[in-house]
Amino acid sequence: MIIGKTNRTDNWWFEPLWTGIGFFAFVIYTTWAMLQANYYWWDAGANGFGGYLSPFYSPLIFINPLAQGSAPMDHSWFGFWPEWWPSLIPASPAILILAGPLSFRMTCYYYRKFYYRAYFMSPVACAVKGVSQKHYKGETALLIFQNLHRYTLYIALGFVVILSYDAILGFFRNGQLGIGVGSIILLINPILLAGYAFGCHAFRHLSGGKLDCFSCPSGKQKIRYKLWKGVSWLNGEHMLWAWASMIWVAFADIYVRMVAMGNWTDFNTWGY
């Protein structure tokens, strides 16, 4: 059978095409940005508390202070970049952490829908012939790891906390409270990630979906029911949160990078 064979007469190919290209573009940019290992921090040369940190590089496990646009050493969790690090691989803090949020997205129930369609063509669209697999096993064999999505959720929730701290950091410059365009961009970032992570199907299950009875045995509404209702509300637009948070995190990196390189001016209340 031919892939793409269908009797559909509408533009069924449009959705897998734009989602496939969109995510591919994100992966290309993320990989490029990760390998740069520079211009991920900007505080206008001011010392002290505060500055913009690219979300791709947060948390800073190690720091190579010799890299241009790198963060001050006191932001490093474990100090200087290790000497044992292979010279062929860029000394990029992003390399050490990006697998975490990426694993959350790659096992996400929404992303699975889109990449099974766009890349695996299983199926490419509804009622459209995809790749025929004689021994199709779904998510029972090679893809059985998808069942551990909840563990990648825990990682993502950790990143919500870390990026929230970074957002607070963005409202300070040399210990002085203020606001800049970058502060707002870095504030929106964890909000979108939180909307995505807290609306996750695995979180919906853990928050209360696993219960057969929300009100037993008292017959009264319980906190888990309200929590589950709230998560379900977020979950209703999970695709939107997924795309918005993904695009925004890339944009936040671009913004910090451009400001740190001196290509863009950050309008702010600090005046420098």
Add this chain to the structure above:
Amino acid sequence: MRNFRIFRGDKSGGKMLDYQIEVDKGMVVLDAIHRIQTEQANDLAVRWNCKAGKCGSCSVEINGIPKLSCMTRMNEYGPEETVSIRPLKTFPIMKDLVTDVLWNYEQNKKIVPFTPDPNLKNKNGDYVMMQEDIDRIQEFRKCIECFLCQNVCHILRDQGKKDKFVGPRFMIQLAGLEMHPLDTQDRIPAIKEKFGSGMCNITRCCTDVCPEHIQITDNAIIPLKERVVDRFYDPVIWLWRKLFRRKSV
């Protein structure tokens, strides 16, 4: 005049035949099929019943998309557009637009039915439930068994795994039973093994075609997959059960 192409044939084979008829304002595709049947093809076989989108009988594929013909208005298509109508691809053809959906009823028989705990009856002998506990289940009760979701599911349709996966319609049946506050049966092992929850790769076509707009994937299949994870894949829950000899966490 409007152009139609309709499958004519039976299990031994068939072909698409062209028909031209006048279409009146407000007609649905099923009306057009009936007019063709009346005026040009008296032996055209089509299954229908309520013509109100509630019996689930008139499922066909219109321009390649699985739909109820009684709920598809003719003005969805351009005046010059040829409307093609085919039977459901996933099930054996009986004649023309009528398919044999018996396989679905056989799946239903495999599911352990609702088994409430008689001790939960109140002093009047009634079962009492709170509305918030059955909201989820009531969504699944909207199913009209049109089998459009079964038809579009690529596991049944393209991969031919009817022996491995029970299909979306019965995943919502199972979800409705598993989430029921009064039910006492444990169907999770069967959902994993016998009914094949792991075969579903959640590409959501079932949800896309559901005429009752049941969120099959988000509200039934994924919650069931997560319950299977609780039981069979989550290492922490597994350890907890081993250490504290508890059935659930």
